Amino acid sequence: MDDSTTNWVTLLAGNDRRGGTSAARTKGPDELIWKATLPESIRSSPVLHAGVLYVTCRDGHLYAFENRTGKERWKFQAGAPIHSTPSISGDLVLFGCDDGAVYALDHTSGGLRWxxxxxGPIWTSPVVSSGLVYIGSTDGTFKSVDRNNGHVGWTRQLPGRIHSTAYVSDRLAYFGCSDGRVYALDHASGRDAWVHETGDSVTAAPAVVNGLVLAGSEDYSVYALDAASGRLRWRVETGLGIASAPAVADGRVFVASKDGHLYALALDDGKEVWKSASMRTMTAAPVAGDSIVCIQTHYGETHAFDIKTGKELWAANLGGSLQSTPIVTPEAVYLATYQGVVYALR
Amino acid sequence: MDRRTFVYQAALGTLSVGLVKLKLHAADFTLRDLRVDLQAPEVPPTRLSMPGLFPGRVVEAHHSAAIVNRRVSQPAMREMVERGMKALTGESAAKDAWARFFEPSDVVALKVNPSGTPLTTTSMPLVREVILALNAIGVPNRNIIVYDRNSDQLQVNGYHALVPPGVRVAGLDERWTIKGETRSGYDRDVYCEMDCFGERETRSYLGRIISSDANKIINLPTLKEHNASGVTGCLKNLAYGTFNNVDRTHAKTKTYTDPVIAIMCTAGPIRSKAVLNIMDGIRAVYHSGPFAWNPEFVWEAKTLLFGTDPVAVDRIELEIVEKKRREVGAPSLWDRNPANLGNTADMQRTAHKNRFYREPAHIRTASELGLGTWDLERIDHKRLQVG
Structure with a gap:
């Protein structure tokens, strides 16, 4: 299997957070295709791949639903509640678990591969590059694992919790830590390439694009760091802390702050292009498509905006999100709520 | 097991517990009588049990630089916590002050208040300083639990991601899987049973973290008005943040928060384990609490209140909120004017409207039940200008 089918380099596959799908639609959903009510809260994002929607749940299961019908294909019981967003690598579905383990399942049968x-509990999403899986843990460890058998390569112990899913480039693994730093580790050895200190914890996944690492901090700011050196290129302050991973598309970075605003910033210099009206608190990542950017808020609303102008295109009110990003395709919109409901909408 | 029945006779303004009959404030005579059955383990009181080591003492610490560039200052918080604890205990070293309450083997639950805007929850700098202080006297992170009823509110405020590795962050609404055994976050054997307004579920269960996991509680409430109970301070943060199914005590202008908050705090595990209160008033709320969607009702008080006596701390909080409301021309928290009742939207728009006749008398009821000091004349209120 070649790298192009096994790599899943960051949260929801790419800087646009589309989960490996397309996000071309601009029309709002107005019809329910199916919904599934799970036994417990959903604290992660769904992922859509090859006609199957994968959803982890705090009841300790990973569920695989047929995306067109909602029929449950299989479910897998892990050892504890799950807060980690799954990732896809070739024929594997991977996720972290509150029992401290990383699980790799066969994506067609749900059988455990390793x-x-x-x-400590793992809330980050496993990322995969060149045959290695990279994962951070709430116990402060960051490690590499062999994609084929789960054998641990190297492990780094950091002083803070790691809730930030990594971005792995061809040389470095980038992620944030609750000690307030953004780390770039050599992905072969785990040694520091550089470290950049912010004013408070960095809990969300960074985006890496055009030689920039884009990371939000609880110190209210979005940082753009030189991907090679870690030097600050620009910094923009929002009204409150940032726990939402940025999404990048169309030469812009989209950042949701706990101040309730979604910011569209120019990638080059951080200049504000547009800023949404307040949507109260948001901690999940937006998804940026060709023409829209869409985000689910904590208090239950999902909003879609014109990517260029910031004009609101549509909104739905189905349930709140803590870390769930909508999956937007031309055919359907998939949403998972922390109340434990998965929606497929036409 | 301790089983007690409290009978609240609203029309008479009395609360009976066995042969003891207490005269309460009982402002709303239209409420029907309420019988409350409390079942909780018997936990022998210690010198640390409510009202604790320093009955009637409240330290109000203020730091003019507690907020820097809109963020709560960690260095200022460190200074406030250190000096506040020394002033409360009379110890000259902060470590000795904390050692008056805790031993290295303790399992300590930190009760935060995560409900409200991101600005008006228990601030992370305070939580971090408390954890560091416990570490300094030998309590390891694995023995520290940050908890509240609502795991989503904990998560959206980031407690789970911002505390040091090893500290457990837990919502009581979560099920636990420990060593392969799955169990509920609530203890089915410890409950408060009552029928307030004909609700289907008449029991409120106590969180298992408090009934069995932790042996000490540090209560970290916020300084906030509450639209039903007047203020949400030490007592309400403990009672309504540790028992479930509590929203049912207030509906359509009427509220049983007095006496239910006070009764719940008499449950052995709460009364005996809650040994220290540090109220976060860096940003405070004078109206539309506890959620305070309208930032107009939030002010930068830059204050922490310290005490072992939750009644005394809440009484001082009540005075602070009343003073602020007088300053802005809003009605008193004791207001009974029906013209000032309104719906949620009214309440969020103006400080002159509220959804309930508030009942801050739950603080006095707690005093009547022996949990602390209500009388301002008997409260040793120390003011401390830290910076």
Whole structure:
């Protein structure tokens, strides 16, 4: 299997957070295709791949639903509640678990292929590059694991919790830590390439594009760092802390702040292009498509904006999100809520 | 097991517990009588049990630089916590002050208040300083639990991601899987049973973290008005943040928050384990609490209140909120004018409207039940200008 089918380099596959799907639609959904009510809260994002919607749940299961019908193909019971967004690598579905382990399942049968033991609960999403899986943990460890068998390569112990899913380039793994730093580690050795200190915890996944690392901090700011050196290129302050991963598309970075605003910033210099009206608190990542950017808020609304102008295109009110990003395709919109409901909307 | 029945006779303004009959404030005579059955483990009181080591003492610490560039200053918070604890205990070293309450083997639950705008929850700088202080006297992170009823509110405020590795962050609404055994976050054997307004579920269960996991609680409430109970301070943060199914006590202008908050705080595990209160008033709320969607009702008080006596701390909080409301021309928290009742939108628009006749008398009821000091004349209120 070649790298192009096995790589899944960051949260929801890419800087646009589309989960490996397309996001071309501008029309709002107005019809329910199916919905599934799970036994517990959903604290992660769904992922759509090859006609199957994968959803992890705090009841300790990963569910695989047929995207057209909602029929459950299989479900897998892990050892504890799950807060990690799944990722896809070739024929594997991977996720972290509160039991400290990383699980790799066969994506057609749901059978366990391997399980890599760990310490603290894992809330980040596993990322895959060149045959290695990279994962951060709430116990402060960041490690590489062999994609084929789950054997641990190297492990780094950091002083803070890691809730930030990494971005892995061809040389470095980038992620944030609750010690307030953005780390760039050599992905072969785990040694520091550089470290950049912000004013507070960095809990969301960074985006890496055009030689920039884009990361939000609880110190209210969005940082654009030189991907090679870690030097600050620009910094923009929002009204409150940032726990939402940025999405990048169309030469812009889209950042949701706890101040309730979605910011569209120019990638080159951080200049504000547009800013949404307040939507109260948001902690999940937006998804940026060809023409829209869409985000689910904590208090239940999902909003879609014109990517260029910031004009609101549509809104739905189905349930709140903590870390769930909508999956937007030309045919359907998929939403998962922390109340435990998965929606497929036409 | 301790089983007690409280009978609240609203028309008479009395609360009976066995043969003891207490005269309460009982402002709303239209409420029907309420019988409350409390079942909780018997936990022998210690010198740390409510009202604790320093009955009637409240330290109000203020720091003019507590907020820097709109963020709560960690260095200022460190200074406030250190000096506040020394002033409360009379110790000259902060470590000795904390050692008056905690031992390295303790399992300590930190009760935060995560409900409200991101600005008006228990601030992370305070939580971090408390954890560091516990670490300094030998309590390891694995023995520290940050908890509230609502895991989504904990998560949206980021407690789970911002505390040091090893500290457990837990919503009582979560199920636990420990060593392969799955269990509920609530203890089915510890409950408060009552029928307030004909609700289907008449029991409120106590969180298992408090009934069995932790042996001490540090209560970290916020300084906020509450549209039903008057203020949400030490007592309400403990009672309504540790028992479930509590929203049912207030509906359509009427509220049983007095006496239910006070009764719940008499449950052995709460009364005996809550040994220290540090109220976060860096940003405070004078109206439309606890959620305070309208930032107009939030002010930068830059204050922390310290005490072991939750009644005394809440009484001082009540005075602070009343003073602020007088300053802005809003009605008193004791207001009974029906013209000032309104719906949620009214309440969020203006400080002159509220959804309920508030009942801050739950603080006095707690005093009647032996949990602390209500009388301002008997409260040793120390003011401390930290910076």
């Amino acid at each position: 399980r890599a033991e760990g310490g």
